[in-house]
Amino acid sequence: MELDQLKEMWGTVESSSGQPSEQELQAILQKKSKSPIAKMKRNLTIEMWVVVVLYLWIIIDYIINFKGLILIIPLLFFVIGVAFMVYYIRKRSLLKQMECVTCEVKSNLQQQLRILEKYIRIYLIAGTALMPISIITMSVVLFFYSPEVAVQRQKADVPFAVFFGIVTLMSLVLTVPLYFLNKWYVRKLYGQHAEKLKHIVNEMTEEE
Amino acid sequence: MTIASEQDFLLLVKEHQGIIRKVCHLYGRNDADRDDLYQEIVIQLWKAFGSFRGDAKISTWMYRIALNTAISNLRKQSRKVALSFPEFIPRDDADSYEEKLKEEKLQQMYAAISRLTEVEKAIVMLYLEDKSYDEMEDILGIGNGALRVKMNRIKEKLRSLTKAEAYGT
Numbered sequence: 060m061e062l063d064q065l066k067e068m069w070g071t072v073e074s075s076s077g078q079p080s081e082q083e084l085q086a087i088l089q090k091k092s093k094s095p096i097a098k099m100k101r102n103l104t105i106e107m108w109v110v111v112v113l114y115l116w117i118i119i120d121y122i123i124n125f126k127g128l129i130l131i132i133p134l135l136f137f138v139i140g141v142a143f144m145v146y147y148i149r150k151r152s153l154l155k156q157m158e159c160v161t162c163e164v165k166s167n168l169q170q171q172l173r174i175l176e177k178y179i180r181i182y183l184i185a186g187t188a189l190m191p192i193s194i195i196t197m198s199v200v201l202f203f204y205s206p207e208v209a210v211q212r213q214k215a216d217v218p219f220a221v222f223f224g225i226v227t228l229m230s231l232v233l234t235v236p237l238y239f240l241n242k243w244y245v246r247k248l249y250g251q252h253a254e255k256l257k258h259i260v261n262e263m264t265e266e267e
Numbered sequence: 268m269t270i271a272s273e274q275d276f277l278l279l280v281k282e283h284q285g286i287i288r289k290v291c292h293l294y295g296r297n298d299a300d301r302d303d304l305y306q307e308i309v310i311q312l313w314k315a316f317g318s319f320r321g322d323a324k325i326s327t328w329m330y331r332i333a334l335n336t337a338i339s340n341l342r343k344q345s346r347k348v349a350l351s352f353p354e355f356i357p358r359d360d361a362d363s364y365e366e367k368l369k370e371e372k373l374q375q376m377y378a379a380i381s382r383l384t385e386v387e388k389a390i391v392m393l394y395l396e397d398k399s400y401d402e403m404e405d406i407l408g409i410g411n412g413a414l415r416v417k418m419n420r421i422k423e424k425l426r427s428l429t430k431a432e433a434y435g436t
Contacts (some may be wrong), residue, residue: 062391062422063293065376069289069395078284084277087309092309094340160311160335161328163408164389167335193397259338262386 095252096158096171103154107147113142129204130157139193146185153178165263172256175249187238191230198226279325280309286329287312293380293388304337310430311336323405330392330393330406338385354371372429379428387421393417 091097118133118140157174159167201208202222212222280287287308295301311332344430363424380391386407393403409417 062376062394062425065373066395066397068373078281081277084280084309087275088273088309088313089307090306091305092307092314094309094311094336157341160332161315162331162335164331164338164406165335165408167331168339171339187389256339259385263407263409266410266416 093189094158096154100154103147103150107144110140110143110147114143131200131204135200141194142189146181150178150181153181162177168256168260168263171258172253175253175256179245179249179253183238183241186241186245187234190237191227191234194230194233195226197221198225207256272316276313279311279316281415283326284330286326288359290330290333292335293392294385296381301428304340308333308336308341327402327405331402334389334392334406357370375429376425379431382428383421383424387417387424390417391421392416 091101100104114136121136122130153174157178159170159173162170200211202219212266287305290308291301291304295304312329315328316333319325323331380388383391389407390403390409393406398406400414403409404411405415407414
């Protein structure tokens with residue numbers, strides 16, 4: 060059978076499917092979207108709330124247990140928490156830009172692919188960089204402000220440059236496997252989706 | 268959104284039911300899949316309804332949303348999912364030998380279409396809807412010339428796929 064013959068029958072698809080009732084349609088409008096981008100937005104919100112609760116809990120717990128001593132540590136946690144928030148807001152704004160369902164199919168998919176690649180890059184870079192930055196900052200703060208460390212420092216007479224060098228080296232050593240772990244995880248999360256998008260966009264542009 | 272606009276929206280969906288149904292028929296692999304896609308398209312239409320300013324034809328607007336949703340949803344293709352195709356000819360009417368043969372051939376064609384890529388399915392659908400190449404360009408964003416080349420290639424592909432379907436290969 061030729062495609063043109065199917066044209067005649069095509070019009071009957073609508074009538075054979077039946078009309079949904081108004082109640083059914085209204086019920087659909089109350090449901091949440093199951094699109095990949097909507098799921099990503101929901102996961103990001105959950106992740107963000109987990110970080111907010113966790114950091115607030117650490118900060119409050121520290122202030123209560125240490126009765127306000129070495130305030131620089133909860134302050135540092137607060138700064139890291141704010142950095143996390145900036146990171147989530149950036150990711151959220153990328154997710155918002157990712158979809159343009161009313162645009163032409165090709166431009167929508169190209170936009171999705173471009174922003175998804177950016178999203179993956181941010182995920183990978185920020186996720187990897189956070190580890191050495193946190194370790195180095197925490198170590199420097201402990202070096203100067205922790206009374207226990209100060210006692211050890213006086214005994215061992217470790218210059219700051221040596222301490223800083225060792226900490227930096229250690230954090231970099233830990234960062235390498237973390238980078239590959241992150242890369243694997245990001246690919247597992249979005250890799251297949253990005254590949255499919257790329258394939259479709261290539262197909263749409265191949266004869267142009 | 269207001270109740271009035273919700274009523275307008277429901278009316279619009281009912282009026283243009285065919286567009287959504289046909290996209291679901293082409294992109295859904297079975298009834299459950301088609302129902303999920305139908306819901307997702309209605310949700311996306313509803314989300315975009317407030318910003319519809321009438322710059323484009325309502326059908327073009329709906330095709331764009333329906334196809335964007337169907338293509339970019341990219342649901343995981345499970346090999347275990349059984350494919351099922353809608354019947355074109357109601358069973359009661361399909362009694363005669365000619366009708367049964369016709370239905371069988373249509374099912375072969377449907378099965379062949381289901382093996383096309385997501386983009387090819389979109390082009391086939393708009394072709395079956397009798398859309399001009401200009402309208403197809405407006406919906407898909409693929410140039411007129413490229414669409415013609417693709418359409419010829421798709422027809423060839425479908426011919427060989429339906430042959431393969433007929434011989435069960």
